[in-house]
Amino acid sequence: MSSALDELYQEVILDHNRRPRNFRTIEEGRHAEGYNPLCGDRLTVYLRIQGDRIQDASFQGSGCAISKASASLMTDIVKGKTIAEAEALFERFHRLITRSVEDPVDDLGKLSVFAGVRQYPARVKCASLAWHTLRAATDARNEVVSTE
Amino acid sequence: MTSIPLTRTELDVRSVREDFPILRALAHGKPLIYLDNAATTQKPQVVLDRLVRYYTHENANVHRGVHLLSERATDAYEEARKTAARFLHAAETQEIIFVRGTTEAINLVAQTYGRVHVGAGDEVVITVMEHHSNIVPWQMLCDERGARLRIVPMTDEGALRIDSYEALLGDRTRIVAVTHVSNALGTVNPIRRIVEIAHARGIPVLVDGAQAVAHTAVDVQALDCDFYTFSGHKVFGPTGIGVLYGKAALLDAVPPYQGGGDMIRSVSFERTLYNVLPYKFEAGTPNIAGGVGLGAAIEYVEALGFDRIGAHERDLLAYGTRALEGIPGLRLTGTAGDKGGILSFVLDGVHPHDVGTILDREGVAIRTGHHCCQPLMARLGVPATSRASLALYNTRAEIDVLAGALAKVREVFV
Ligand SMILES: Cc1ncc(COP(=O)(O)O)c(C=O)c1O
Numbered sequence: 284m285s286s287a288l289d290e291l292y293q294e295v296i297l298d299h300n301r302r303p304r305n306f307r308t309i310e311e312g313r314h315a316e317g318y319n320p321l322c323g324d325r326l327t328v329y330l331r332i333q334g335d336r337i338q339d340a341s342f343q344g345s346g347c348a349i350s351k352a353s354a355s356l357m358t359d360i361v362k363g364k365t366i367a368e369a370e371a372l373f374e375r376f377h378r379l380i381t382r383s384v385e386d387p388v389d390d391l392g393k394l395s396v397f398a399g400v401r402q403y404p405a406r407v408k409c410a411s412l413a414w415h416t417l418r419a420a421t422d423a424r425n426e427v428v429s430t431e
Numbered sequence: 432m433t434s435i436p437l438t439r440t441e442l443d444v445r446s447v448r449e450d451f452p453i454l455r456a457l458a459h460g461k462p463l464i465y466l467d468n469a470a471t472t473q474k475p476q477v478v479l480d481r482l483v484r485y486y487t488h489e490n491a492n493v494h495r496g497v498h499l500l501s502e503r504a505t506d507a508y509e510e511a512r513k514t515a516a517r518f519l520h521a522a523e524t525q526e527i528i529f530v531r532g533t534t535e536a537i538n539l540v541a542q543t544y545g546r547v548h549v550g551a552g553d554e555v556v557i558t559v560m561e562h563h564s565n566i567v568p569w570q571m572l573c574d575e576r577g578a579r580l581r582i583v584p585m586t587d588e589g590a591l592r593i594d595s596y597e598a599l600l601g602d603r604t605r606i607v608a609v610t611h612v613s614n615a616l617g618t619v620n621p622i623r624r625i626v627e628i629a630h631a632r633g634i635p636v637l638v639d640g641a642q643a644v645a646h647t648a649v650d651v652q653a654l655d656c657d658f659y660t661f662s663g664h665k666v667f668g669p670t671g672i673g674v675l676y677g678k679a680a681l682l683d684a685v686p687p688y689q690g691g692g693d694m695i696r697s698v699s700f701e702r703t704l705y706n707v708l709p710y711k712f713e714a715g716t717p718n719i720a721g722g723v724g725l726g727a728a729i730e731y732v733e734a735l736g737f738d739r740i741g742a743h744e745r746d747l748l749a750y751g752t753r754a755l756e757g758i759p760g761l762r763l764t765g766t767a768g769d770k771g772g773i774l775s776f777v778l779d780g781v782h783p784h785d786v787g788t789i790l791d792r793e794g795v796a797i798r799t800g801h802h803c804c805q806p807l808m809a810r811l812g813v814p815a816t817s818r819a820s821l822a823l824y825n826t827r828a829e830i831d832v833l834a835g836a837l838a839k840v841r842e843v844f845v
Contacts, residue, residue, distance in 0.1 A: 288792050292785075292843055300844075301780075322784045323801045323814040345814050347784035348844070403788060 290399030291406070292348065299352035304359050305341040312339070317416030319408050324350045328358070328416040335365045340417070347409050349400065354413035356393055366421045373414045380410050442735065442743040448824050450475040450731075461794030464829045469614045469642055469773060469820035470798050471664045474728070478668060481727035485720045493719055494693060494710070508719050511726030512709070515674050518729045519659060520650040523679055525708040529722050532673035533641040534564040536660035537608070539675055539712060540637055541568040543685040544658075545606065551577035554603045556634075558583040558591055558620075559810050560613045563803040565639045569608060583609070585810070589616040590767040597628050604634050611649075612642035615802040615818065616765025617748075617773030619643075622654050630655065635681065641665055645822060646744055646771050648737040651676050663721060668728035672721030675712070682708055689714040732823075740823045744772045747821050747830065754834040760841065764816050772821030775802075778837070781844045783817040789843060790817075793836040 308314075309329035317326045324346035331339040340358040361369045375389055380400040382388075388398055400410045448454050451473045456463045465473060485507060491500035493508050516524040530536045545568075549555060555569045559582050566580075573580050581604075583596040591609075600607070607629045612619050626636045635657035643649060645666040651659045658681075663672040687694055687705055691714035696704040705711045732740065751774050755761055760779035778786055787799035798818045801808045808814060819833055 288789060288843075291788070297844065321800060322782075323805075323808065324784075325814065345782075347782035349785070351782075406784075406788065409784065 287399070287402050291403055293396045293399065295356075295393070295396045296348060296352040299355040300348035303342075303351050303355040305355065306343065307341045308343055309339055309341050313420050315416050315419035315422075317344075317412045317419070319346070319350065319412050321405075321408060322347060324409060324412055326350065326354055326413055326416055328354070328413060328420045330417070330420045332366070332421070335367065337361050337364055337366065337369060337421075342413065342416075346412070347406075349397075349406050349409040350412045353397065353410045354416075356396075357413045357417060360393065361417065369417065369421065373418065376414060377411060380407050440739065440742065442739040442823060444743065444824065444826055447735065448826075450477070451824055452476060452479070454824060458794040458796065459792050461792075464793075464795045464832050466819040466821065466825065466829070466833060467796045467798050468645070468822035468825075469665070469802075469818065471670070472645060472667045472822055473824070474669070475667055475731050477731050478724050478727045482669065482720055482724045485723045489723075490720075492716055504719055507723045507726075508717070511722040514726040514729050518644075518649070518733065519674070519676050520652050521676055522652060526676055526679050526682065528675040528677065528682070528709045528712045529717055530660075530673050530675050530712075531671055531718070532662035532664070533562075533639060533660045534568075534662075536658075536673055536675035537565055537637065537639065538568045539688045540658050540660075540677070541572045543688050543712075544635075544677075544681060545569070545572045546576075547685050549573070549576050549578045549605045552603060553578040553605045554581050554601065555579070556581045556583060556596070556599055556604055556607045558596075558609050559585050560589065560591070560616060560618060560804065560807050561608070561610055562614055562639065562641070563805070564641075565608050565610060565637075566806065578605070579603075582806075585618075586767075588767050589613065589618045589765040590769075591618070591620055591625075593621070593624065593628075596625065600629060600632050600634060604629075604632070606635055606637060608637040608639070610639040610642065612640075612646070612771045612773075613765065613804075613807075614642045614773070614820075615775055615804045615807055615816065616767065617770040617775065618765060618767040619647075619769040619771055621769070622656060626655050642771065642773075645732065646737075647741060657681055663725040663728065666725075666728055667731060668725035669718075669721045672718045672725050674725075679708060682712070687711050687714070691715045693717075735823065743823060744821055747825055747827065748772045748774070750827050751819065751821070751830045751833070754830050755837070758834065758837050758841070760845065761837065764811055764813070772825075774819040774821075775816045776818075777813055777816055778840065779845075781840055783815045785844065786817045786837070786840050789840045790833070790836045793832065793839065795833055795836050797833075 312331040314329040326344035329341045342354040489503040491504040493505040516527045637658035638656045640661040644661045659676040664670040694714040764775045783799035
């Protein structure tokens with residue numbers, strides 16, 4: 284594999300793709316559906332929110348390795364965070380996957396495995412789909428969001 | 432220049448490849464292997480040269496000026512129309528309407544013929560394997576008119592169910608719209624038979640030829656279809672130009688599509704008289720260079736000959752089918768008996784998008800996704816497929832690279 288491919292398909296991403304975490308529904312809570320028309324990725328993000336804190340997060344759906352791993356890691360990481368904290372994290376995550384090669388890397392802990400996405404502009408939407416859907420779910424609009 | 436093949440029966444692919452400058456390119460440092468021909472085809476030097484010659488020596492508006500250049504431009508453009516008429520074996524040149532592409536051609540028919548003939552309670556029949564461009568224009572028409580869209584089903588292999596098709600046709604059916612070759616499955620539909628069945632009930636048929644014309648000779652009179660559409664860019668011509676063929680009697684009897692210059696005979700504020708065919712349907716300054724370039728592209732494939740092109744592509748398809756079937760976990764979608772050069776597949780445990788990215792890094796360009804056929808994907812029960820689509824310049828060696836790259840995909844994911 285070329286190094287750019289290695290960077291994109293890191294072991295952590297492949298692992299979360301193979302065995303996605305929090306791959307279930309949450310009965311009593313909010314959810315939103317995310318859709319990427321380019322490749323047909325479809326995710327539903329489920330949240331249980333108390334006050335302004337995310338108590339539980341999960342997802343279902345089908346998608347490429349990048350979108351599945353992103354949803355898997357995201358649902359792990361936002362658990363216990365406030366909605367505002369999750370939103371701030373999304374903004375940093377988005378910068379991580381869209382920054383130019385010269386820009387300094389922001390250390391986002393586990394999420395840093397997605398740094399390689401920036402070399403694949405066509406895949407940015409895959410990585411950000413779960414986060415867009417999370418945002419819609421916290422807004423409790425219960426609607427379909429699209430990456431377009 | 433157009434290559435002259437070595438024998439009468441075999442395509443000299445090496446020399447054909449030299450006609451296409453882009454095929455010398457590298458992609459991510461590897462030789463480009465272009466297997467996305469169903470999306471668009473590459474252009475031979477003769478087409479590029481023709482565009483340059485047009486803009487260098489002939490450019491003017493058409494049908495308007497008395498000056499030399501306008502005459503040259505008009506001649507070149509109308510010559511291209513004759514070439515397209517010969518290409519499709521149309522009875523008359525005026526049956527060739529230049530449009531932007533297949534999409535515009537189908538919208539034109541839906542908005543002119545369709546609006547005249549489809550009313551409340553009527554039915555339009557399409558098939559489950561149509562491209563969105565042969566679904567949505569009819570859906571829009573049906574919504575507007577309170578008409579109903581009926582869908583011809585297919586077998587799991589991807590062949591149309593002709594018995595169900597026949598049963599679907601009724602006294603409310605106003606038009607049948609069907610693809611000649613499926614862009615997502617490769618299925619070649621039995622158009623002659625489909626037309627015969629519809630005509631027996633007095634129903635006209637539109638054929639979407641977008642995926643056919645680069646691969647097989649088309650004779651609209653032998654098919655006896657009422658409308659036939661294709662896009663120039665899928666037959667080695669420029670983007671932004673395509674053809675709508677329609678039987679003159681049908682085209683004559685319906686109102687124009689868009690209003691404007693060129694499509695009129697005379698205009699006053701009280702009343703406008705429309706121009707004759709084909710100009711009635713070509714409002715405004717057309718894509719002149721595109722038409723001229725398309726003419727050159729058609730001449731290019733005609734010189735190679737569809738017997739040779741067809742034989743070469745059949746060989747590649749058989750070779751590619753064997754190669755892909757040998758890959759563990761790979762399932763071909765679309766295995767109809769009569770098939771064109773499309774290898775659509777799903778790989779167990781790997782999303783097509785990931786397949787596409789890894790192949791791209793190997794220099795192999797394929798399409799992944801729903802191929803503008805979401806209802807078909809729903810029928811197949813998959814969100815997306817990967818698709819390698821062949822053209823006359825592809826080789827067995829390129830298929831080998833594709834198969835090797837797919838093995839790499841499995842290494843990463845399985
Ligand atoms: C079967 C089929 N019909 C219609 C179209 C639409 O062609 P265009 O986008 O050139 O109008 C395509 C091309 O994608 C196609 O494959």
